[in-house]
Amino acid sequence: MSRKVLEDILTPQLQELREKGLYNVIDTVEGPNGPIVTINGKDVINMSSNNYLGLANNEKLIQKANEATKQYGVGAGAVRTINGTMTIHNELEKRIAEFKHTEAAIAFQSGFNCNMGAISAVMTKKDAIISDELNHASIIDGCRLSGAKIIRVKHQDMDDLRRAAKEAVESGAYEKIMYITDGVFSMDGDVAKLPEIVEIAEEYGLLTYVDDAHGSGVMGNGAGTVKHFGLSDQIDFQIGTLSKAIGVVGGYVAGTQQLIDWLKVRARPFLFSTSLTPGAAAACIEAINIMTESTERVDQLWENGRYLKEGLINLGFDIGHSETPITPCIIGEETLTQQLSRRLMEEGVYAKAITYPTVPKGTGRVRNMPTAAHTKEMLDQVLAVYEKVGKELGVIQV
Numbered sequence: 144m145s146r147k148v149l150e151d152i153l154t155p156q157l158q159e160l161r162e163k164g165l166y167n168v169i170d171t172v173e174g175p176n177g178p179i180v181t182i183n184g185k186d187v188i189n190m191s192s193n194n195y196l197g198l199a200n201n202e203k204l205i206q207k208a209n210e211a212t213k214q215y216g217v218g219a220g221a222v223r224t225i226n227g228t229m230t231i232h233n234e235l236e237k238r239i240a241e242f243k244h245t246e247a248a249i250a251f252q253s254g255f256n257c258n259m260g261a262i263s264a265v266m267t268k269k270d271a272i273i274s275d276e277l278n279h280a281s282i283i284d285g286c287r288l289s290g291a292k293i294i295r296v297k298h299q300d301m302d303d304l305r306r307a308a309k310e311a312v313e314s315g316a317y318e319k320i321m322y323i324t325d326g327v328f329s330m331d332g333d334v335a336k337l338p339e340i341v342e343i344a345e346e347y348g349l350l351t352y353v354d355d356a357h358g359s360g361v362m363g364n365g366a367g368t369v370k371h372f373g374l375s376d377q378i379d380f381q382i383g384t385l386s387k388a389i390g391v392v393g394g395y396v397a398g399t400q401q402l403i404d405w406l407k408v409r410a411r412p413f414l415f416s417t418s419l420t421p422g423a424a425a426a427c428i429e430a431i432n433i434m435t436e437s438t439e440r441v442d443q444l445w446e447n448g449r450y451l452k453e454g455l456i457n458l459g460f461d462i463g464h465s466e467t468p469i470t471p472c473i474i475g476e477e478t479l480t481q482q483l484s485r486r487l488m489e490e491g492v493y494a495k496a497i498t499y500p501t502v503p504k505g506t507g508r509v510r511n512m513p514t515a516a517h518t519k520e521m522l523d524q525v526l527a528v529y530e531k532v533g534k535e536l537g538v539i540q541v
């Protein structure tokens with residue numbers, strides 16, 4: 144009975160998505176997520192991962208994960224607040240705080256969970272959250288979960304932020320007001336204007352929350368966008384992920400000891416979901432050690448980003464206004480964007496098309512994520528394929 148009803152609900156919806164070409168078919172990666180990946184038995188240059196520093200399949204991280212698995216087991220066995228806090232979790236949090244130059248840190252099972260847990264641990268329905276319109280889905284969901292009034296402001300528009308902050312303060316309707324933003328925006332690669340944000344926050348008494356998922360391991364010699372601007376003690380919440388540049392899985396909040404103490408009793412994914420596996424925690428610690436010992440990988444990432452950008456600009460592509468290695472090729476029209484991505488794949492370059500509703504209509508782009516692990520030869524090959532396919536589709540001049 145219930146199966147039949149569910150089927151009736153899902154059939155037309157799935158059909159509609161498929162008819163509109165909006166049903167996402169997921170590619171399977173047949174091996175590690177390195178600079179070259181195997182998909183459908185074919186080796187292609189991978190321009191789609193968040194494995195910025197090439198750490199996801201790093202031998203040292205694998206070794207540390209194996210050692211910790213032998214020592215602690217494959218699972219933590221409980222949530223952090225019962226008895227799933229192991230020595231390795233405490234060590235990870237201590238290393239994160241040192242690396243971020245904050246008093247303390249708390250680790251979660253994912254960056255998504257951080258936003259689910261941290262926002263609603265502090266903000267309530269008596270409060271307001273001012274949110275950049277291009278903030279990540281997990282920020283949006285975390286804000287909704289808190290019950291606070293959500294005030295969307297124009298992307299990176301400091302005048303609009305100032306206006307919204309002033310209005311919210313003068314309304315007298317809210318106990319607290321927070322401004323929340325991505326540190327690095329993943330679709331365009333632009334960086335939050337933190338010095339100005341801090342200034343506005345001080346003027347209007349806003350709490351500040353920076354989700355630096357794409358900035359950690361990338362900006363500030365790896366320590367993130369807040370560190371890049373030298374504002375470590377002026378941002379209340381620094382969120383990071385352990386799943387992108389760090390190469391493993393997990394997320395964290397770095398901040399004052401008091402904030403972390405509070406999150407440890409109020410952030411629900413910390414209280415009600417089993418902790419990170421010991422192997423993942425150990426691998427994350429090793430990733431931080433590697434970034435602390437040398438800036439070599441971060442430097443290589445930026446050099447590769449610079450090289451790719453220069454090459455694409457010289458070919459005549461519009462790469463938007465990225466300030467980070469994230470390099471979109473903005474095409475505009477949705478079907479043409481899909482077509483470009485498909486042709487790149489046929490020619491051995493795996494770069495995903497990103498179209499409406501992920502980005503605004505008419506701003507479809509193929510997004511390139513260079514990493515430290517790409518060689519110059521690979522990037523030259525990527526550029527050669529872009530030239531060939533771009534001319535073929537009339538995206539660039541012959």
Ligand SMILES: *Cc1c(COP(=O)(O)O)cnc(C)c1O
Pocket residue numbers: 253254255256279281282325329354355356357384385386387392393394
């Ligand atoms: C990717 C991302 C997340 C989610 O991080 P996971 O660790 O993959 O769950 C959260 N916030 C932002 C801004 C992201 O880009």
